[in-house]
Amino acid sequence: MSLTSDFILAAQDFASRYVILVQEGGDPSKHVKCTKIQPVTVGAVQQYPAANMIFTFTMERISGLNTMSWNQVYCLIADLPTGGTSHLTKCFLLPYARNETTQMRLNNAADFFFTSTLCGCTVQVDGPRNSPRVCHANAGDIYENAYNGAKDTCTLKGKQAIHDFAETRADLAAQAAMDGTLPAPGGGLVGRVTKADYLSQFTRQNLKTAKAIFQTESEYRLDSLKTATSKGGLKPSIGAFVFGRKDVRDEWTFYYQSNIEVSGHVSRGTFMKKKKELWYEAVVLGRATQFYP
Numbered sequence: 001m002s003l004t005s006d007f008i009l010a011a012q013d014f015a016s017r018y019v020i021l022v023q024e025g026g027d028p029s030k031h032v033k034c035t036k037i038q039p040v041t042v043g044a045v046q047q048y049p050a051a052n053m054i055f056t057f058t059m060e061r062i063s064g065l066n067t068m069s070w071n072q073v074y075c076l077i078a079d080l081p082t083g084g085t086s087h088l089t090k091c092f093l094l095p096y097a098r099n100e101t102t103q104m105r106l107n108n109a110a111d112f113f114f115t116s117t118l119c120g121c122t123v124q125v126d127g128p129r130n131s132p133r134v135c136h137a138n139a140g141d142i143y144e145n146a147y148n149g150a151k152d153t154c155t156l157k158g159k160q161a162i163h164d165f166a167e168t169r170a171d172l173a174a175q176a177a178m179d180g181t182l183p184a185p186g187g188g189l190v191g192r193v194t195k196a197d198y199l200s201q202f203t204r205q206n207l208k209t210a211k212a213i214f215q216t217e218s219e220y221r222l223d224s225l226k227t228a229t230s231k232g233g234l235k236p237s238i239g240a241f242v243f244g245r246k247d248v249r250d251e252w253t254f255y256y257q258s259n260i261e262v263s264g265h266v267s268r269g270t271f272m273k274k275k276k277e278l279w280y281e282a283v284v285l286g287r288a289t290q291f292y293p
Contacts, residue, residue, distance in 0.1 A: 057075055059076075092113045101181040106252060119239045121138045127186055134254075238258060241259065265278065
């Protein structure tokens with residue numbers, strides 16, 4: 001079966017094994033695109049009509065990078081073909097906007113929902129399961145300004161200690177800003193996923209599990225795997241993939257996947273080992289987690 005079929009049949013299991021990166025606009029090499037729809041401004045929120053945001057998607061292995069594994073896939077979002085498509089491959093897409101909150105109220109016109117990959121953003125879902133409202137909040141400039149300000153005034157010693165100090169204050173400032181722009185839940189069910197949630201999946205046990213299920217390419221075997229440090233030797237980047245699935249009763253359920261950058265080595269052979277370094281790799285931290293309802 002294809003990766004797309006695997007995701008459709010068992011989305012939560014698939015997202016618990018493969019790092020999924022949302023590729024809005026598709027893969028240029030495949031000549032697919034995602035039409036840019038202009039939202040409607042309602043107060044402090046950019047609102048997207050669900051009827052205008054129905055696309056098709058495929059799950060495909062990441063290509064064009066120096067990757068040695070099968071652990072990462074692109075969720076390629078593209079315009080619906082003229083002749084239509086299978087109902088199971090249709091999805092709603094809610095884009096993010098820097099320093100803005102975007103939202104959409106879903107219906108039963110598609111079976112899946114995706115939003116831009118989270119790298120510090122908050123996603124909130126509220127309302128009845130057959131027509132939930134989904135919001136994606138971003139405060140990128142507030143985070144950067146708070147981080148740089150805290151870093152400049154920090155009296156601690158060491159790059160990592162200064163980074164931790166600045167990041168903590170930047171996270172608090174950004175989260176407060178996002179909380180201020182997110183619409184108040186309209187009653188009923190509410191679910192949220194924040195940076196604190198996907199950071200909480202960074203545990204020793206989750207890294208151990210990720211190493212155990214790491215899939216190397218062809219005849220190579222995994223020798224070592226560790227979290228990759230960013231430029232300057234600081235902590236690795238942790239992100240999240242959020243998706244929704246509509247069931248046969250037209251009721252929506254939402255999940256998030258936490259993932260982290262990793263590095264390491266693979267090799268083949270016994271006596272004259274041929275080793276290769278892992279580049280551009282990532283692994284899932286724990287099982288994809290349901291957060292709504």
